[in-house]
Amino acid sequence: xxxxxxxxxxxxxxxxxxxxxxxxxxxxxxxxxxxxxxxxxxxxxxxxxxxxxxxxxxxxxxxxxxxxxxxxxxxxxxxxxxxxxxxxxxxxxxxxxxxxxxxxxxxxxxxxxxxxxxxxxxxxxxxxxxxxxxxxxxxxxxxxxxxxxxxxxxxxxxxxxxxxxxxxxxxxxxxxxxxxxxxxxxxxxxxxxxxxxxxxxxxxxxxxxxxxxxxxxxxxxxxxxxxxxxxxxxxxxxxxxxxxxxxxxxxxxxxxxxxxxxxxxxxxxxxxxxxxxxxxxxxxxxxxxxxxxxxxxxx
Amino acid sequence: xxxxxxxxxxxxxxxxxxxxxxxxxxxxxxxxxxxxxxxxxxxxxxxxxxxxxxxxxxxxxxxxxxxxxxxxxxxxxxxxxxxxxxxxxxxxxxxxxxxxxxxxxxxxxxxxxxxxxxxxxxxxxxxxxxxxxxxxxxxxxxxxxxxxxxxxxxxxxxxxxxxxxxxxxxxxxxxxxxxxxxxxxxxxxxxxxxxxxxxxxxxxxxxxxxxxxxxxxxxxxxxxxxxxxxxxxxxxxxxxxxxxxxxxxxxxxxxxxxxxxxxx
Amino acid sequence: xxxxxxxxxxxxxxxxxxxxxxxxxxxxxxxxxxxxxxxxxxxxxxxxxxxxxxxxxxxxxxxxxxxxxxxxxxxxxxxxxxxxxxxxxxxxxxxxxxxxxxxxxxxxxxxxxxxxxxxxxxxxxxxxxxxxxxxxxxxxxxxxxxxxxxxxxxxxxxxxxxxxxxxxxxxxxxxxxxxxxxxxxxxxxxxxxxxxxxxxxxxxxxxxxxxxxxxxxxxxxxxxxxxxxxxxxxxxxxxxxxxxxxxxxxxxxxxxxxxxxxxxxxxxxxxxxxxxxxxxxxxxxxxxxxxxxxxxxxxxxxxxxxxxxxxxxxx
Numbered sequence: 001x002x003x004x005x006x007x008x009x010x011x012x013x014x015x016x017x018x019x020x021x022x023x024x025x026x027x028x029x030x031x032x033x034x035x036x037x038x039x040x041x042x043x044x045x046x047x048x049x050x051x052x053x054x055x056x057x058x059x060x061x062x063x064x065x066x067x068x069x070x071x072x073x074x075x076x077x078x079x080x081x082x083x084x085x086x087x088x089x090x091x092x093x094x095x096x097x098x099x100x101x102x103x104x105x106x107x108x109x110x111x112x113x114x115x116x117x118x119x120x121x122x123x124x125x126x127x128x129x130x131x132x133x134x135x136x137x138x139x140x141x142x143x144x145x146x147x148x149x150x151x152x153x154x155x156x157x158x159x160x161x162x163x164x165x166x167x168x169x170x171x172x173x174x175x176x177x178x179x180x181x182x183x184x185x186x187x188x189x190x191x192x193x194x195x196x197x198x199x200x201x202x203x204x205x206x207x208x209x210x211x212x213x214x215x216x217x218x219x220x221x222x223x224x225x226x227x228x229x230x231x232x233x234x235x236x237x238x239x240x241x242x243x244x245x246x247x248x249x250x251x252x253x254x255x256x257x258x259x260x261x262x263x264x265x266x267x268x269x270x271x272x273x274x275x276x277x278x279x280x281x282x283x284x285x286x287x288x289x290x291x292x293x294x295x296x297x298x299x
Numbered sequence: 300x301x302x303x304x305x306x307x308x309x310x311x312x313x314x315x316x317x318x319x320x321x322x323x324x325x326x327x328x329x330x331x332x333x334x335x336x337x338x339x340x341x342x343x344x345x346x347x348x349x350x351x352x353x354x355x356x357x358x359x360x361x362x363x364x365x366x367x368x369x370x371x372x373x374x375x376x377x378x379x380x381x382x383x384x385x386x387x388x389x390x391x392x393x394x395x396x397x398x399x400x401x402x403x404x405x406x407x408x409x410x411x412x413x414x415x416x417x418x419x420x421x422x423x424x425x426x427x428x429x430x431x432x433x434x435x436x437x438x439x440x441x442x443x444x445x446x447x448x449x450x451x452x453x454x455x456x457x458x459x460x461x462x463x464x465x466x467x468x469x470x471x472x473x474x475x476x477x478x479x480x481x482x483x484x485x486x487x488x489x490x491x492x493x494x495x496x497x498x499x500x501x502x503x504x505x506x507x508x509x510x511x512x513x514x515x516x517x518x519x520x521x522x523x524x525x526x527x528x529x530x531x532x533x534x535x536x537x538x539x540x541x542x543x544x545x546x547x548x549x550x551x552x553x554x555x556x557x558x559x560x561x562x563x
Numbered sequence: 564x565x566x567x568x569x570x571x572x573x574x575x576x577x578x579x580x581x582x583x584x585x586x587x588x589x590x591x592x593x594x595x596x597x598x599x600x601x602x603x604x605x606x607x608x609x610x611x612x613x614x615x616x617x618x619x620x621x622x623x624x625x626x627x628x629x630x631x632x633x634x635x636x637x638x639x640x641x642x643x644x645x646x647x648x649x650x651x652x653x654x655x656x657x658x659x660x661x662x663x664x665x666x667x668x669x670x671x672x673x674x675x676x677x678x679x680x681x682x683x684x685x686x687x688x689x690x691x692x693x694x695x696x697x698x699x700x701x702x703x704x705x706x707x708x709x710x711x712x713x714x715x716x717x718x719x720x721x722x723x724x725x726x727x728x729x730x731x732x733x734x735x736x737x738x739x740x741x742x743x744x745x746x747x748x749x750x751x752x753x754x755x756x757x758x759x760x761x762x763x764x765x766x767x768x769x770x771x772x773x774x775x776x777x778x779x780x781x782x783x784x785x786x787x788x789x790x791x792x793x794x795x796x797x798x799x800x801x802x803x804x805x806x807x808x809x810x811x812x813x814x815x816x817x818x819x820x821x822x823x824x825x826x827x828x829x830x831x832x833x834x835x836x837x838x839x840x841x842x843x844x845x846x847x848x849x850x851x852x853x854x855x856x857x858x859x860x861x862x863x864x865x866x867x868x869x870x871x872x873x874x875x876x877x878x
Contacts, residue, residue, distance in 0.1 A: 109853030116847025375764030387759035404764030413744035
């Protein structure tokens with residue numbers, strides 16, 4: 001049968017891998033933003049996915065107002081950053097000292113507010129952005145790949161590298177790392193940890209918004225895409241070992257790939273279930289996440 | 300036969316040996332004290348004996364029965380109980396409920412009976428309450444039964460931990476610094492309480508920094524330094540052992556003290 | 564006053580009053596409907612409160628068990644022709660069995676890991692409900708056969724007001740009994756210090772499992788009641804948002820307070836009804852409420868009021 005010829009098997013594989021990497025890159029960026037905030041403040045930010053929604057939706061609407069897309073995108077990132085800072089100042093700061101569960105519920109509240117406000121500010125329709133390099137699919141090893149996929153994967157790589165350079169080579173970045181390592185010690189050595197946490201919220205919001213802008217040409221966006229992205233980003237972060245930025249990125253990519261292959265080879269109905277089934281299995285078998293599996297020590 | 304026998308006990312955390320070849324035996328009915336400088340491994344030893352940490356080598360026996368590697372709850376059912384240096388009270392429960400929780404191993408665990416509050420459950424609750432009150436009275440807390448444990452003053456919290464441990468009806472009681480942070484009067488009370496507990500037939504293993512208390516009530520004293528047993532003997536022997544004084548105070552001070560034993 | 568009542572008896576009396584007094588005066592079926600919804604939610608929240616507030620184990624998937632109770636009640640009569648009440652009971656047993664099966668590995672996790680694992684369980688349950696269209700009707704849901712008792716069809720809101728009120732009272736009695744028993748003390752003990760609980764002979768693993776199963780039973784009974792009452796179920800009953808609502812009810816009312824669970828459920832069920840004018844803003848309002856409560860009344864309504872009252876009574 002023609003369907004089973006070698007080149008088709010290869011093409012399918014590449015197709016699934018590319019779409020897995022594309023979605024996985026978005027999960028990775030959500031997980032990365034989640035990890036930044038978690039490390040600086042121990043807050044599990046369930047609103048992380050809303051920044052992705054904000055980035056995509058704001059770009060679409062600003063572009064509709066006549067702004068050129070690059071400018072609209074830039075403005076959308078600014079909108080997300082301002083939102084992130086507001087969340088930090090109005091919600092996280094006043095709740096300082098609350099326990100982990102309270103903080104989780106608070107960020108869920110933030111997520112509801114953003115999702116509830118989005119249809120009022122924007123609308124309830126699905127929206128698309130044009131691909132940055134056109135819509136003509138590119139042939140790759142027999143598979144047809146949208147050029148935007150390269151933007152998503154490439155953009156993710158750039159963000160991860162830029163973040164790494166920033167953290168390792170700037171004074172402010174080092175202050176972020178110090179705060180993540182030991183908040184009390186950082187405070188004692190003169191770092192204003194509240195500013196650092198606020199900055200991490202801004203940075204996470206920006207990363208989320210960029211992810212939203214990059215992926216909207218492929219997946220479309222609407223006011224309610226945030227929740228599932230938050231959950232999957234969180235799953236990716238846990239998969240990579242909570243608090244480990246590179247683990248978060250790896251976890252995101254892995255989750256995207258597994259989902260894509262499961263949908264392609266097994267059943268597309270249970271595509272979303274794969275993420276959560278894997279998540280639960282990983283938690284039970286190796287509670288430290290994949291990245292730290294070698295160091296797990298149980299008493 | 301000794302009620303507690305520790306033989307060649309060792310445990311390591313990430314390559315650091317916290318306990319190394321620790322051996323000793325505690326005869327029944329004694330107050331057996333473990334002293335040593337900070338970081339000597341005393342609390343770690345308690346954590347191993349009570350089953351919170353699993354040993355890497357050596358054996359533990361309670362009343363001749365090998366209990367190495369058993370879980371804390373199982374050890375509790377064999378009559379071992381303990382208190383904690385950093386208080387581990389149930390702060391959101393009342394003083395009485397804390398003590399009643401100590402009755403757990405003697406109570407029926409049939410959940411259906413609990414759900415419908417069967418006559419048997421009621422009778423058991425009454426009995427648990429009475430016995431718990433008796434334990435509170437023993438440490439002088441019967442007047443505070445209805446208060447939240449988290450609202451007690453520090454010294455009372457220490458005594459509540461002892462009452463809760465007593466409510467389990469232990470044969471062997473491990474007390475981790477019961478007098479730490481207590482003033483002179485409170486220490487005096489603890490002193491009397493421990494003697495009273497020992498007199499009722501419960502064997503006590505005591506970790507304590509208050510030397511006056513230790514030397515006054517202990518039958519035997521074991522000195523732990525850097526995870527190893529330095530020496531073991533009767534209080535007056537240990538008190539004069541230059542190695543012990545050195546371990547606590549450093550070499551120079553040790554010499555001076557041994558030359559002028561009245562300070563020791 | 565010579566009569567001295569224990570806190571448990573006072574809570575029970577308050578619950579009975581909360582059920583009976585409005586039941587005598589409510590003006591229209593609409594209000595009975597809202598009342599029944601409050602009681603059903605409160606029942607599920609009491610289960611969650613046992614788990615979270617008393618034993619200190621987080622769950623973000625409580626609605627999953629609620630959904631199993633609801634769908635068990637819906638599916639068995641539709642597919643196998645079972646009587647609805649037998650189906651409801653079976654749904655509850657199924658929920659308990661699932662909790663028992665997954666509880667042991669899941670409950671070894673703590674804090675955020677436990678939160679995300681229970682969240683995952685809840686998501687998986689809703690995904691199955693959405694996907695198995697042939698059995699569950701998929702995203703559109705399915706109709707539920709009305710229950711019949713002695714030839715009398717249970718469908719009027721008034722009837723369901725009293726049934727769910729009765730279930731709530733039973734649930735409160737069982738919870739209070741449990742909490743004031745060796746089991747309850749074990750649960751509260753392991754919340755404060757697992758190590759101390761173990762040392763006292765409490766099998767921490769067993770009691771975590773016990774409370775997880777108990778919580779699932781409360782949720783499933785509530786879910787079954789909702790299915791029979793509303794006559795229609797959709798996968799929304801098990802959604803993440805529903806789980807969040809349950810957690811919010813428990814926290815707003817006050818973790819570790821049985822009355823708080825009822826008050827929290829009442830606030831979150833009644834407020835959106837009052838605010839129907841703002842239907843567009845429902846999600847927004849829920850989010851703002853959660854944030855305000857978590858910042859300004861973190862301990863919850865009932866414990867907060869109780870503390871203020873005690874402060875006033877004891878100068």
